[in-house]
Amino acid sequence: MSRIFVTGMGVISAAGNNVAANRNSLMQGKSGIASAEFLSTKYASILPFGEVKISTQALKEKLKAQDHGITRTSLLALHAFEEAIHNSGLTNAELNSFDTALIGADTVGGMCLTDELYHDANKHEQGSEYISSYDCGSVNMYLQSRFKIKGIINTINTACSSSANAIMYGARLIHHGFAKRSIVGGCDSLAKFTINGFNALHILSDEPCRPFDENRKGLNLGEGAAFLVLEKEEDVANKHVYAELTGYCNSNDAFHPSSLSENGDGPYLAMKGALEIANISADEIDFINAHGTGTENNDEVESKAIIRLFGKPPPFSSTKATTGHTLGAAGAIEAVYSILSIYNGEVYAGINFSNPIPNVGLVPVSKYQKMDLQHVMSNSFGFGGNCSSLIFSKA
Amino acid sequence: MFYFHHITCISPQKTFADIDIENIKPPVENKLLVAEPVYDGIPLGILRRMGKAVRIGVGAALKIAKQNPNGVVIGTANGGMEDCIKFLNQIIEYDEGILTPTNFVQSTTNAVAAQIGLMSVNKGYNCTHVHRGLAFENAMTDVDMLLKENSSHSYLLGGVDEISAYNYNIELLGGWYKKEKIAGVDLYDQNSAGSIAGEGAAMFWASNNEQNAIAKLQAVRMFHSEDENLIADELKKFIEENYLEEESVLFFSGENGDSRLQKYYSASEEIINKDFTVARFKHVTGEYPSVSAMAVWLACYILKEQILPDHFLKYSSSKKDFSKILIYNNYKGIQHSFILISRK
Incomplete structure (x- = not known):
């Protein structure tokens, strides 16, 4: 089977508007979590958020995307998508060819426009300009029409693990000969819909989140987007290669719609399966970018599953205290961070951590440090028991 | 497949x-x-x-x-x-x-x-x-x-x-x-x-088990385009790639009565062999994004039972027994798919 290389990356999050700015925040341990400036919700001043620091209007102008009905979610995706394709040097001819796939993921779609959707769904008068932009598919429909992409296009929604599955699906399309290259990633923007949903589940923290800390109070929602360009080893020629995607697995916890099982069967099986595909043993993993949302349930269960698989776990941290939980974008953003770690030989701190969770005792990496890394695992677990793990390796 | x-x-x-x-x-x-x-x-x-x-x-x-x-x-x-x-x-x-x-x-x-x-x-x-x-x-x-x-x-x-x-x-x-x-x-x-x-x-x-199977999924092709000529070209290629030129195939059309989309269905019907029977299913299913799943279910059932009630028919060829069904569906004039189902 051909090796799959990452030849381009793009990211936008509360930690910065591009790959370099995100890396800079991560190196400095600087969090993007703060009170929201642009978001319209009652909770804007009550809860902290990982908001991208550009207004929707400014994004439209910057990206020359004044299209009818375009949403913030699509704009964030476009921002990261453009960075990724320029970074990889994809030509227009390559973008337009039948063998270029676009696999994106999101969970909110145009529902960031919660009030507009409310009116369009309940009224019989003239629809708003966003009438075709509410569903998850709307983002990739926009990218398709803007860049005239003709290969396989897909949108995946497996809640918080969505973009890890988009990366996996894109890689498999290449393995099976359905695509020569895949542009893969995910996006989501902050929305009243998700804020109120997570709030109703009592898993939003009113303080900056503290992944893996004994006194964690829940997660902070964030927004952003990230895309990777995946190509086969034999096609990359002289291109710059950031890392190799060597392992991936999707498993279901099959326990509860919105929380993980005591022993973390789903997380355990996803991590174990990814090792099998990568054909490496657990002790060869040098670092884990954990899902680590900062909720009571996730961090304890993820810790247990890691201990169950690794015995003595490798260094790990969660970058959600830097970006917030970006839902459908999280798997892709953290894939970019994992690749940056491998490429630059460094690991980023899990900030806001003080004391380990008593019965598991795991301590995340607490400061930025140089570390030679061969294999990095990135975890993404979501509602509906949807658990996925990816492994990136030095190319 | x-x-x-x-x-x-x-x-x-x-x-x-x-x-x-x-x-x-x-x-x-x-x-x-x-x-x-x-x-x-x-x-x-x-x-x-x-x-x-x-x-x-x-x-x-x-x-x-x-x-x-x-x-x-x-x-x-x-x-x-x-x-x-x-x-x-x-x-x-x-x-x-x-x-x-x-x-x-x-x-x-x-x-x-x-x-x-x-x-x-x-x-x-x-x-x-x-x-x-x-x-x-x-x-x-x-x-x-x-x-x-x-x-x-x-x-x-x-x-x-x-x-x-x-x-x-x-x-x-x-x-x-x-x-x-x-x-x-x-x-x-x-x-x-x-x-x-x-x-x-x-x-x-x-x-992958052929034994006791109801039907076989032979091929799926999907793409995005608003150009009916491209749909016709792709359908032609699909028919050639799957050696359907000489066969008696049921063309199961996603035609949905929307006059704006008729050009895609007309262009596709121009491409198919005159020996193809043309049938439609949206009066049975209505229109919705994943309707092709029900079209596949209908195709499996029709192949298994070898019945095709008249209300489905648009044009009937002289050949009445078909072993393959080619579904063409189109969602909102931009998302297109060809799905080929056969008796085992």
Whole structure:
């Protein structure tokens, strides 16, 4: 089977508007979590958020995307998508060819426009300009029409693990000969819909989140987007290669719609399966970018599953205290961070951590440090028991 | 590609039990709503909390899920739209006050696949494809790849979408449903924009095992374009690649009565062999994003039973026995798919 290389990356999050700015925040341990400036919700001043620091209007102008009905979610995706394709040097001819796939993921779609959707769904008068932009598919429909992409296009929604599955699906399309290259990633923007949903589940923290800390109070929602360009080893020629995607697995916890099982069967099986595909043993993993949302349930269960698989776990941290939980974008953003770690030989701190969770005792990496890394695992677990793990390796 | 074994379908028609595709229920106010069965197998307490999409999805899937497939792969554009808007209404009406999370959890698009995994304790692969009119086509492609990666496995594959009052409004405002009342096959004669609304869930047990299979998925091709010439070129290629030039094939057309989309169907009919019989299915299913799943279910049933009631027919060739069905579906004039199903 051909090796799959990452030849381009793009990211936008509360930690910065591009790959370099995100890396800079991560190196400095600087969090993007703060009170929201642009978001319209009652909770804007009550809860902290990982908001991208550009207004929707400014994004439209910057990206020359004044299209009818375009949403913030699509704009964030476009921002990261453009960075990724320029970074990889994809030509227009390559973008337009039948063998270029676009696999994106999101969970909110145009529902960031919660009030507009409310009116369009309940009224019989003239629809708003966003009438075709509410569903998850709307983002990739926009990218398709803007860049005239003709290969396989897909949108995946497996809640918080969505973009890890988009990366996996894109890689498999290449393995099976359905695509020569895949542009893969995910996006989501902050929305009243998700804020109120997570709030109703009592898993939003009113303080900056503290992944893996004994006194964690829940997660902070964030927004952003990230895309990777995946190509086969034999096609990359002289291109710059950031890392190799060597392992991936999707498993279901099959326990509860919105929380993980005591022993973390789903997380355990996803991590174990990814090792099998990568054909490496657990002790060869040098670092884990954990899902680590900062909720009571996730961090304890993820810790247990890691201990169950690794015995003595490798260094790990969660970058959600830097970006917030970006839902459908999280798997892709953290894939970019994992690749940056491998490429630059460094690991980023899990900030806001003080004391380990008593019965598991795991301590995340607490400061930025140089570390030679061969294999990095990135975890993404979501509602509906949807658990996925990816492994990136030095190319 | 792979074989279909156990197939189930909850639809507006009699497709779940006492199957009858001869006598067709007409739309009511341009909606073809599902005829829901009694759901034995779903505990009442759980059933009460389920929205329609989850209910019909799980209801159609459960028998197959109990045969322990290695994973669950679902295509749905909207998942539980009704719950989604119910929660949305709570947000606005209670001004982001104290809300109950049930609708929120049920509204996530992956709720159908998640509930199937949960209820059948399936810890295998679990994925939800949501790319509008190609959600089910991507789910089929996913299963094809899974079965190539693990040749002895089997998977639960399905497509589901619901009509809720809310997405009906949104699509109506978007101009996708007809204003004049449709009674049935007159859907195709209106020369006006829009179609009729539909909903349904079709589920398949898929594996590489030829023995006792109902039908075989031979090929799937999907793409995005607004150019009818490109559709015609791609169809020509698809026919050549699958050696259908000389065969008597049933061309199962997704024609939906929307005059704006007629050019795609006309262009495709120009390409096909005169020995192809042309049949249509949207008067039976209505229009919805994952309708191709029900088209595949109908194709499997027609191939298995070798019956094609007259109401489906547009043009009939002299040859009456067909061994292959070529489905062409088009969602909103931009998402296109060709699906080829054969008797084993």
